[in-house]
Amino acid sequence: MRGAATFVRWAMLMIRTVRYPKEVAHVRLEAVCRALEGAGPAILAAGSRPPREREAAFRALVTEWLRRGGTEMMPHGGALLTGVPDARESARETREELLAHASPTDRVPGGKAVGLPERAELRMVFFTEESRRGSTTRRAASALVHLAVPGEEGAPWRMRVLDAADPVGLRARTGAFEGAVRVRVDPGDREIFVAGEAALIVDTRCWDGLA
Known part of the structure; x- marks a missing residue:
């Protein structure tokens, strides 16, 4: 019992x-x-x-x-x-x-996601700017992106969480949340997440949750 x-x-x-x-x-x-x-x-x-x-x-x-x-x-x-x-x-x-x-x-339940799907639905975007008092950082900048990802071959959709390290910018339009959109991360000195036709852009140093 x-x-x-x-x-x-x-x-x-x-x-x-x-x-x-x-x-x-x-x-x-x-x-x-x-x-x-x-x-x-x-x-x-x-x-x-x-x-x-x-x-x-x-x-x-x-x-x-x-x-x-x-x-x-x-x-x-x-x-x-x-x-x-x-x-x-x-x-x-x-x-x-x-x-x-x-x-x-x-056979491999859970675990970290690898790469990004071609298309996904945005469920939530959270962004908080850095807070400082003089030369002291009171709160570091943070950003999270929740994606609903279609399952393979009729499998249920899954949630993906992307956690930004040192985000510096966010631009968003409501179109980013209108159904499944193309998503990508542009590599370089910084990793820029883009959803839809640039309907959502999050600029950060790197993302946790991609690999």
Whole structure:
């Protein structure tokens, strides 16, 4: 029972982290929701089993949640299975089963994105200028770009977060947020992010999230 409660608690905490702009791309909401669909009745059913069968019922329930979540939940398996008897063995068996049936694009869950897609939808652009008092920097400049990226071959769309290091300029028009637009980063002494027909331009030293 404790293991099931811990799984649900960690899943809820993972969902809540989407409120932090830099964590949006690391939370697989679809996987968490898929894993816990119907969890309420399932928990009640496991709890109603005779005492001798109850622990095994909850263990099977947690393993099923992890399996339904798929490869995207593998990186969080250690935390999600805390308190589950034989957790390491359960995690290993479930991982092997999932990888055996996963497509090539599913085998590497999460992780850092590589490069930029040709087209994406802008979801958020955040820019804060440097704040100084005399010769002292009170707050460094910062910029974030949230992109919704189409999945390959009908796969779900994903969020990408680009974090700017030492941004110095931002120019934006509302057209940048009107559906999918072409996106690129112009290399050079600085990395300039451009979306649409120059509808959005962010000038920065470099971007974290490109590779």
